[in-house]
Amino acid sequence: MLSPEIEPKAFRNLSYGLYIVTSRDEDRLNGQVVNTVIQVTSDPPRLAVIINKKNLTHEYISKSKVFGVSVLAESAPLTFFGPFGFSSGRDTDKLSKVQYKKGFNGCPLLTEHTLSVIEVEVSDQIDMGTHTIFVGPVVHSEVLTEGQPLTYHYYHEVMKGKTSKNAPTYTE
């Protein structure tokens, strides 16, 4: 190529997991499917998550400065986690149909189809236009069960799942 151009297909080779990221606004709880969760340091352990500003979970994390990550198992059925991705907590209580416990930071942590749970306190947030990167130290983490984590690749290739328009990795 003689001049720079952007081929979005090139990003589709980036690898991700699939998670339910939750937060709260006082006693109101919500969560959503996220593929962009990443560890940023090991000493101390810190995580980053990227959330679309349109999402209710964004509003809750911005207010409460806490979030929870539930790492989905590969065996989690689409009927279980699909509603966390393709409906809004403004219209429906997403937590009403799943088993969860309250974390130490008050965020719901799933207890079914979940390998491990991680609680984070937000220390930094970086405005990225359509999305915000929330970063902070892990305050609690726990393995619930052994198993293979669900990957974004498995979700697309094997489960034939689609990408939400609000995802950082959405392409038309």
Add this chain to the structure above:
Amino acid sequence: MLSPEIEPKAFRNLSYGLYIVTSRDEDRLNGQVVNTVIQVTSDPPRLAVIINKKNLTHEYISKSKVFGVSVLAESAPLTFFGPFGFSSGRDTDKLSKVQYKKGFNGCPLLTEHTLSVIEVEVSDQIDMGTHTIFVGPVVHSEVLTEGQPLTYHYYHEVMKGKTSKNAPTYTE
């Protein structure tokens, strides 16, 4: 559990790919293995990468404000990319033993064992103590060949690879 505690094993269920991230200091080139590359927005496309401050690539990205990402193929042998992870560009010219081309931003982009290449201009950097998060818009991206991307999970479980002490995901 009655009080919060951190079980590092809980983070090991987070999923990543495996990439060679490169940069330059004028004409000097370097690159390193990174698992923490992530897309943060789709409109415009922006990537984030997390790099240890001790690494020469960190020095180069900080100065030049550009980096390149080469997405490794699952078929890439350890002998090919291992030297990018377990040696420093201060001691050896890591690019001398591989095929690459210069990107539009001057960073080397691998042309063997690589599915796609992405060039980024850094617009923001966030200090995370031991590491820095570099974020910016994609200025060029290109698919080189079809294939399965190498994942961090495959590297650990199938190739029996180890984690560098400088990685954000290192645990003793």
